[in-house]
Amino acid sequence: MAKKKKPGKNIQIKKLKEITSPAPRWHLPFILILTTLVYLPVLNAGFVNWDDPDYIYNNNVIKDPWRFTDFFTEQIQGNFHPLTMISLALNYAVSGYDAWSYHLLNLVLHLVNCFLVYRFVLLLSRNNNLIAFVTASLFAIHPMHVESVAWVSERKDVLYTVFFIAGHIAFTKYIDTGNRRQYWMSFLFLVLSLLSKPAAVIFPVSLFCIDILRGRSFSFRLISEKALFFIPAVVMGLLTINAQKEAGATGEEYFSFASNVLFGFYGIMMYFFKLVLPIGQSAFYPFPPLNEKLPAIYYVAPLFTILLVLITYFAWKKHKAVVFGISFYLINLLLVLQIFSVGSAVIAERYTYVPYIGIFYIAGYLLSMLVKKNIQRGYQVAIGLGLIFSVVAFLQVQTWKDGAALWDNVIKHQPSSRAYNSRGNLFREEKQYDKARDYYTKATQLNRADHESFNNRANIYMDLNKFDSAYIDYKSALAIKPDYTVTYDNLGAMFVKMNLLDSALFYLNKAIQLDPDYKPAYNNRAVCFINMQRFEESIKDWEILLRFEPMNPDIMNSIGLCYRMLGKNSEALSYIDKAISIHTKGPFLLNRSFTYFNLKNMDMARRDAIEARKNGVQLDAAYASSLGIQ
Numbered sequence: 001m002a003k004k005k006k007p008g009k010n011i012q013i014k015k016l017k018e019i020t021s022p023a024p025r026w027h028l029p030f031i032l033i034l035t036t037l038v039y040l041p042v043l044n045a046g047f048v049n050w051d052d053p054d055y056i057y058n059n060n061v062i063k064d065p066w067r068f069t070d071f072f073t074e075q076i077q078g079n080f081h082p083l084t085m086i087s088l089a090l091n092y093a094v095s096g097y098d099a100w101s102y103h104l105l106n107l108v109l110h111l112v113n114c115f116l117v118y119r120f121v122l123l124l125s126r127n128n129n130l131i132a133f134v135t136a137s138l139f140a141i142h143p144m145h146v147e148s149v150a151w152v153s154e155r156k157d158v159l160y161t162v163f164f165i166a167g168h169i170a171f172t173k174y175i176d177t178g179n180r181r182q183y184w185m186s187f188l189f190l191v192l193s194l195l196s197k198p199a200a201v202i203f204p205v206s207l208f209c210i211d212i213l214r215g216r217s218f219s220f221r222l223i224s225e226k227a228l229f230f231i232p233a234v235v236m237g238l239l240t241i242n243a244q245k246e247a248g249a250t251g252e253e254y255f256s257f258a259s260n261v262l263f264g265f266y267g268i269m270m271y272f273f274k275l276v277l278p279i280g281q282s283a284f285y286p287f288p289p290l291n292e293k294l295p296a297i298y299y300v301a302p303l304f305t306i307l308l309v310l311i312t313y314f315a316w317k318k319h320k321a322v323v324f325g326i327s328f329y330l331i332n333l334l335l336v337l338q339i340f341s342v343g344s345a346v347i348a349e350r351y352t353y354v355p356y357i358g359i360f361y362i363a364g365y366l367l368s369m370l371v372k373k374n375i376q377r378g379y380q381v382a383i384g385l386g387l388i389f390s391v392v393a394f395l396q397v398q399t400w401k402d403g404a405a406l407w408d409n410v411i412k413h414q415p416s417s418r419a420y421n422s423r424g425n426l427f428r429e430e431k432q433y434d435k436a437r438d439y440y441t442k443a444t445q446l447n448r449a450d451h452e453s454f455n456n457r458a459n460i461y462m463d464l465n466k467f468d469s470a471y472i473d474y475k476s477a478l479a480i481k482p483d484y485t486v487t488y489d490n491l492g493a494m495f496v497k498m499n500l501l502d503s504a505l506f507y508l509n510k511a512i513q514l515d516p517d518y519k520p521a522y523n524n525r526a527v528c529f530i531n532m533q534r535f536e537e538s539i540k541d542w543e544i545l546l547r548f549e550p551m552n553p554d555i556m557n558s559i560g561l562c563y564r565m566l567g568k569n570s571e572a573l574s575y576i577d578k579a580i581s582i583h584t585k586g587p588f589l590l591n592r593s594f595t596y597f598n599l600k601n602m603d604m605a606r607r608d609a610i611e612a613r614k615n616g617v618q619l620d621a622a623y624a625s626s627l628g629i630q
Contacts, residue, residue, distance in 0.1 A: 051153035078244030134364030150400035160197035204229035264337035265301035286416035328358030417447035553579035586615030
């Protein structure tokens, strides 16, 4: 008599086959469509007044594609990321200062990353569809990832991740097949990732996580096969450290090393907490107040890291997926845990973009274990969780509509001097001076060492011609930060406005001495020299500015004005013609009209004067009469 088969065994095998069978066709379309719907509002969003001005408005590199080598030599905010700059240059060529193309490319790159994460996890899990679906869908729509996608300046985040994950895919294939071509592909992707964002320096260390998952014994071979990867990573790391020091991005060490270590543990815990419960999201999370005892949560935080270590230890033999996930999470957070202060935020949501992949992998792995006998139930749970997160993410996307929405949200959830100062800047741009002053005042109350807010409140007083109050606040800013170039420049500009030109020159010279590359100081000093009728010295400053911005028509016109005042009208005409060829402005035309007048070319002088009037310039009655213009 034939032995009777156990009822359930074939069913279980069937279900396991369903999990590891070829990926269902609906997976990627579902993930990509849902993600697009979540992020659709960004296409109507603008830029924000946080880093975007440096990356877009003030970044002359992206405006002149013929300066190609500058992509590889110019650093922005202490970072070298030439591929990111090239991508922004493409956006500028398409839409100039209209933000839609920048946001569109960010979204496209995020969608590419969703696809790559899905393929990466399929490879890691040996075609476990549920793990891949859970990991990729959570990566795609988790609310903590909104910052990386919706913020134009974080182009570097979504771009470096494309190559980072592609490199991990190639290295996994190398481990599984021994194909050396995949090894070199992985190395190439590392280099491209480094050229997109220096954070990719962690790439070689992150590869060890794959070794853990594959059960490879730690050996000299594992280290030696990654030795080549460490070379470009170390080079980029050293370049970045030097660049950040020059840019002042490393910040002051206000806290003790023991406090900084606690900040690291706090980050590990809070990033995990925000993954599970993404509430009270903010674009800025300030450090705790100075000269006060750290809140209790910072002393509790190390216990969470100890818990992760214990889980890793007990999972080592039977659950390599859990060990992989925790290791991937911790390693990719390592450089942003504020053990050594960088910037002014204790945590930042954008730092979760890559590390969360590890925890999402664990979530998919645990879910696949729980539903082995009911794979459809697993998909239902994953989709339900994904839809909940997608709603939260959709709402979070709205906070990146513009700078006002962004900082209003920060003030609501994480009030800080940075938030009030940044919001005040927007009120000043809108000429709502009373509101701007009140926000700057609130910023100084929250942080008495906030030199920027004192400087910015002084700017308000200068706008209102309250020079005594402005002077007091400028001096307060310098008392806090004696080498603050911006304030010296602003003091110089204020004294130019007051026509106290010797005092203005003193402060402007000081600003340039502190930072020879600070462009506004050259502009203000050039204006000061014009008011002092020292036109040759003004020309020298304008020419320095022209080296920074070789296609700036305003600078060309100003040089032309100085040459005209020196009686060198032919030289003046050369510069003014160049300015007008770039941008036809009324003041440029009037300047050229005066120049032609000095050259006794009355027909051309009359023509330009008429065109200047058409472009909104009011002609002096006597000058118009001398040209026969009614």
